[in-house]
Structure formats: C-alpha cells, structure tokens
Amino acid sequence: MITLRNIVKNYDGKKESSRAVDGLDLVINKGEFVALLGPSGCGKTTTLMMLAGLLKPTSGEIYFGDRLVNHVEPKDRNIGMVFQSYALYPHLTVRDNIAFPLRERKMPKAQAYERAKEMSKIVQIDHLLDRKPSQLSGGQQQRVAMARALAKDPEILLLDEPMSNLDARLKLDVRDEIRKLQRELGVTTIIVTHDQEEALAISDRVAILNGGKIQQYAPPEELFSQPVNLFVASFLGNPPMNLIDGVVQEDKGVQAIVTSGFEFRIPEARKLEAKHIGKPVKLGIRPHDLMLTDGSDPNAIAMKVDLVEHLGSGKLVKVMDAEQKMQSTIRFVTDNEAPVRHGDTIQMKIREDKFHIFDMTEDGHNLMQFR
Amino acid sequence: MTTSTLKKALAHTYMTLLTLPIIAMIVWYFLAATMNFTTGEFSLDNFSFFTEPVEYSGIKLPLIWPIVLNTIVYSLMIVAIEVGISVPTAYAFSRLDFKGKGAALKFLFLMRSFPGITLIIATFFILVKMGLVNTYLGVMLVATTGSLPGLVYIMKGFFDEVPWDIEWAAMVDGTTRFGAFKKVLVPYVLSGIGAISVFAFLGAYGEWFLFKLLIFNDDMLTLAGYLAKLVTKENQIVNYGLITAIGLFYTLPVVVFYIFTQKMFMKVNMGGAKQS
Ligand SMILES: Nc1ncnc2c1ncn2[C@@H]1O[C@H](COP(=O)(O)OP(=O)(O)OP(=O)(O)O)[C@@H](O)[C@H]1O
Numbered sequence A: 001m002i003t004l005r006n007i008v009k010n011y012d013g014k015k016e017s018s019r020a021v022d023g024l025d026l027v028i029n030k031g032e033f034v035a036l037l038g039p040s041g042c043g044k045t046t047t048l049m050m051l052a053g054l055l056k057p058t059s060g061e062i063y064f065g066d067r068l069v070n071h072v073e074p075k076d077r078n079i080g081m082v083f084q085s086y087a088l089y090p091h092l093t094v095r096d097n098i099a100f101p102l103r104e105r106k107m108p109k110a111q112a113y114e115r116a117k118e119m120s121k122i123v124q125i126d127h128l129l130d131r132k133p134s135q136l137s138g139g140q141q142q143r144v145a146m147a148r149a150l151a152k153d154p155e156i157l158l159l160d161e162p163m164s165n166l167d168a169r170l171k172l173d174v175r176d177e178i179r180k181l182q183r184e185l186g187v188t189t190i191i192v193t194h195d196q197e198e199a200l201a202i203s204d205r206v207a208i209l210n211g212g213k214i215q216q217y218a219p220p221e222e223l224f225s226q227p228v229n230l231f232v233a234s235f236l237g238n239p240p241m242n243l244i245d246g247v248v249q250e251d252k253g254v255q256a257i258v259t260s261g262f263e264f265r266i267p268e269a270r271k272l273e274a275k276h277i278g279k280p281v282k283l284g285i286r287p288h289d290l291m292l293t294d295g296s297d298p299n300a301i302a303m304k305v306d307l308v309e310h311l312g313s314g315k316l317v318k319v320m321d322a323e324q325k326m327q328s329t330i331r332f333v334t335d336n337e338a339p340v341r342h343g344d345t346i347q348m349k350i351r352e353d354k355f356h357i358f359d360m361t362e363d364g365h366n367l368m369q370f371r
Numbered sequence B: 001m002t003t004s005t006l007k008k009a010l011a012h013t014y015m016t017l018l019t020l021p022i023i024a025m026i027v028w029y030f031l032a033a034t035m036n037f038t039t040g041e042f043s044l045d046n047f048s049f050f051t052e053p054v055e056y057s058g059i060k061l062p063l064i065w066p067i068v069l070n071t072i073v074y075s076l077m078i079v080a081i082e083v084g085i086s087v088p089t090a091y092a093f094s095r096l097d098f099k100g101k102g103a104a105l106k107f108l109f110l111m112r113s114f115p116g117i118t119l120i121i122a123t124f125f126i127l128v129k130m131g132l133v134n135t136y137l138g139v140m141l142v143a144t145t146g147s148l149p150g151l152v153y154i155m156k157g158f159f160d161e162v163p164w165d166i167e168w169a170a171m172v173d174g175t176t177r178f179g180a181f182k183k184v185l186v187p188y189v190l191s192g193i194g195a196i197s198v199f200a201f202l203g204a205y206g207e208w209f210l211f212k213l214l215i216f217n218d219d220m221l222t223l224a225g226y227l228a229k230l231v232t233k234e235n236q237i238v239n240y241g242l243i244t245a246i247g248l249f250y251t252l253p254v255v256v257f258y259i260f261t262q263k264m265f266m267k268v269n270m271g272g273a274k275q276s
C-alpha cells in the first residue's frame, strides 16, 4: 500500500509561486492500477517523481506500507519506471539495458542475461536482444523500457505517459498488454497520462488532478456518473458535458432551474436545500443523456437544430433555443436513424436523473446527492 | 553541353584552382625536406637528426629521441589531467545546483576569451616565487589553467544534451548519482570526451611558448619547443632543410592521429532516447 499524506512540492523551496503539488492525499492499495489524470502542468509528473524519490516533497509524508520513504534514495525503493522518452541507455544493447538494474543489484551476469531473455519474451522482443536502442522502432523501445522496469520484479511500477509516443493503433495494443502484464504480475502500478480514454480504460481507480490538488479519486464509472465538481465534470467525457448557466427558483414547492433558453424542473426526489434558491448554478448534462421526444411530453424542451455532425456510430446534434437567447449551443447524440436536419425545430428531454447541478457561488461542487 | 555539366565543370575547375596552392605547398614541403637544392638531387641528409644531435651555426640541440619521449609523456599527462578535471567539472556545471554557479559560469566564459598572454609576466613572477620555473609542474599548471575553461565549456555543452530521463532512469535502476554519471552519462558523452581529448592533446603537442619561457634546459623540451629553438632570432641563418625535415617528423603523428580519431567519432552512436 502506498500512502501520500498532505504532499506539497514547491520547486523553489520557499516560494509559494513555484508550487506544483498542493496538499495531495492519495492511498493506493497493493496490486492496484491507478492513473493520475489531469491537464498539462497539473503536477502529475511531479507526483510520480516524488514517488520515485527523484524529487523530495517540500512537506508531507510518503509511505510504502508502514515505511516512511521521504528520504529513501530512488535506488533503495524497489521501483520500476518507464519514462515518456523511454530513457534507454544508448550505449548498451537491448540485453544489457534490461539487465542493467539486475547488474546493479550484483546479480551475476549469466543470471541477469537469463532473466533479461525471459523478460524480453514476455514483451515479445527476444529477437532484438543484440540491437542498440537506436536501431529500434518507437513501439519496440517502449517494450524494452517496460522489460527493463519489470526485470527487477519491482514492488511499484511507475509509468509516465508511456504511450504518448506511439501511434493510435499501437497505443490500444500496448495498453491492453500493459494491463494484462500488470494483472499477471500483481505489481502496484501508477500511470501518468493526460489521455482520459487511456486512464479510464486501463485503471482500477483514477485520480483527477488540477492545480496540484486531487479533484476526485474514484473508479472510472463513478467519475463519469458522479463527478464531484465542475472541473471533473467538464474535464471528462467526449463530447464534453453540456454546462448551462441558470438560477434556482422555487414556485409553489416546485424547484426549477431557469436558464436563458428554457426552464428545467428538478424532480421531487432531487430537491435542493432552500439556501440555494435564487443562487446561480450550472446545469450539467452529458450529450448522451439528452434524447428526442414529442411535443406532448410535459418535460419537452423545444430547440432549433444548428448543426448535425456524423460520428459514424451516431449523430452529434448541436441545438440552440428557438429565440437564440442562450450563449452556447447544446450538444446531444442521437442514433443515425433520427430525422434531424439543420434548421429543424425538435423536442428534446433530459434523461431521468442524469443531470448534475453545480453550485456557482463557491467552488463549483456538485449539488446532487447520489445514492 | 548542358548547363548542368557546364556547372559541374566550372565547379571542378574552381575547386582545383583553389586547392592547387595547398597541394603545391605540401609538395614543396616534402621536396624541401628531401632534396639538396644546390645540386638538385634527392637526399636524406636533412634526416640525420634521427641519429645524431642537431648542431649548426653555433646552436647545439640534444638528440631528438629523448625529446620525443618528453613530448609523448607531457602530452598524455596533459590530456589525462585536463580531461580528468574538465569532465566532472562540466558535469557539475551542467547538472548540479550550487551557490555561485551563474557567476562561476560567467567567469569561466570570461577566462575562455581572455588573452592569457597578457598575464604572462605575473604568471612568471608567481612561478619564480613558488620555485616552479624550469619544472614540468610549472608548465603544466600554466598550460592546464589556460585551456581548462574552454574544455569545460565544450564539455558542458555535451552534458547539457543528455536528457534528464536517462540519468533518472539509472538512479531508479539502482545506481547512485555518481554511478549514473559513471555508467550512463560518461558513455553518453563519450564523443565529447574524445573531442576534448583531441583538443587537449593538440594543445599540449603544439605548446612551445611556455617551454620557451619557463624551461631553460634544452633536454627538457618537447618537439614543438625544440622546433621553436631552431627558428630563434639570434642566428639569422636558418637551415631550411633541417626545419622542414623535423617539421615533417613533427606533423606526421598529428595527421595520423587525426585520421584515426575521425574514424572513432564516426562510430560513436548517439541515439536511443527520443526527446519529447
Ligand atoms: N524543474 C522544474 N522547476 C520549476 N518548475 C517546474 C519544474 N518542473 C515542473 N515545474 C512546474 O510544476 C508544475 C507541474 O509540472 P508537472 O511536470 O508535474 O506537470 P504535468 O502534470 O506532468 O504536466 P504534463 O502533462 O504537461 O507533463 C508546472 O506548472 C511546471 O511548470
């Protein structure tokens, strides 16, 4: 188990302005696969480097099990790491690259080479053992880096954007392989990525970072269905969630969010506390949670079709309110058969319970109580 | 004739014309060493310095072989010292954070472009005070001081090119910081070390001024100093044949060395790390 407790990292010791990680708390269970996901510059690499021991936290504690490792050197942490650039040693052959960490542990050469051969078979590069890194393709280099990281049977595997240099097709293959390998070896793995699809696909839990803070740390489906705040909601999902400005109003015990284009009635079961009445909120609806309906539906909202894009598997429809009073369009997804054309006026409704309301008076947290 | 062949012909003529003087010079150089100009016959008289001490017009110089030995020992020692100091120093400048690094770097740059000759009187005075005049130690101190800033600067450039990832990877893989330096960084910058070794060697091999200034015993000279002795002002009669002959003997190893090291540079492999 890895525990990060209130980790702060300032690159320039005293200066607060150089803060890259700002009070991070994270617990990673043994054998778990965790992704650190966030926009560029949010402190993912910094966090990983602190786990590796290549950077020292300014304050806070890092535990591996019960052992405080803040001041343990990287070489004594028993970690394997794959860098974004792969960082293979250019002067060594693939065999020597994989054997390098073993040789550093004073393993006899013959044995180290034997193990290197084994590892290379697992990642399917055993025919390349005598090559130099410069004679390998990007995908092959990536495999060598994996083999090198795993050769010493590490307790923790750290991956810093290991797939960002691969093409889209290869990415998918490598992703599955990494996941399979990780399951087989049961090694606790932390991957850094800014590719949300990758993070959601591969990990048991995802920590979403922004501004050096964890926004939400949960399994992928929970992040998707129950985002804790506006950042998580808007960061995840493609096409992104619709976020519509509105104000909470109550009339005869019925609450509604009034936007410039329409009024959305909040179901009885989801009623907000009274203190939110009259306050600004954002209504969040995923494009998949809007659907077409007919005019007889009491919840129907009339909209004008602005644009229709074909996604292959369906259509992405952008709509405006009839009077065009809203600042932004609303996106939703329909199947290919739906008769939607540019300029049409359609009726749509929000899927029951599939909406979020974010408090805009404070930090944008989600007002919906789940479960 | 098409324009492209015309262009080619022009280019070739141009190149030939430009290289001709150089070729002529080399040919003449060989001739001067191996021909008796008064009789116009081929002769190896000028190469008698191989077997006996040089002596003409009142100048007496020792036999050349001990001088050759001096040259080899001196040059190799300079290479060892200068490379041994500049590589770790350059690493520190490139990779470590320490107080006064910026100022030290600026000073280094200043020293590199500073004409050392202007300091020579002070240097001489200091060496006299320290009792290091007429010793190899004195010459080496002054010589290394002069060339280190340049070498450190070049070497720093090579270290700057090494991605941090490689060093970090080594440390995660079980080396200490020094281990990473030794096992990963040094091999990575090997071509740079080769380059500064060549510079250091050529500098030492061609050093005559310091020998002229600080060494009074002729049998302590190196080849460059030896050659310089032959062209002294006091005796105006210069034995041209002798100078070119010794000059030839002096240059040949450098040419061979150059061809050899050039091959080595070609082989050095700089790949394997994709930089993002
Ligand atoms: N060596 C450094 N010195 C000073 N500041 C740094 C250094 N490295 C990173 N930073 C800053 O720290 C913050 C976090 O950087 P970090 O590299 O952890 O981001 P990241 O989440 O990995 O981003 P990316 O997705 O672009 O790799 C950034 O604002 C960055 O500018």
Ligand SMILES: [Mg+2]
Binding pocket: A044, A045, A046
């Ligand atoms: Mg990063």
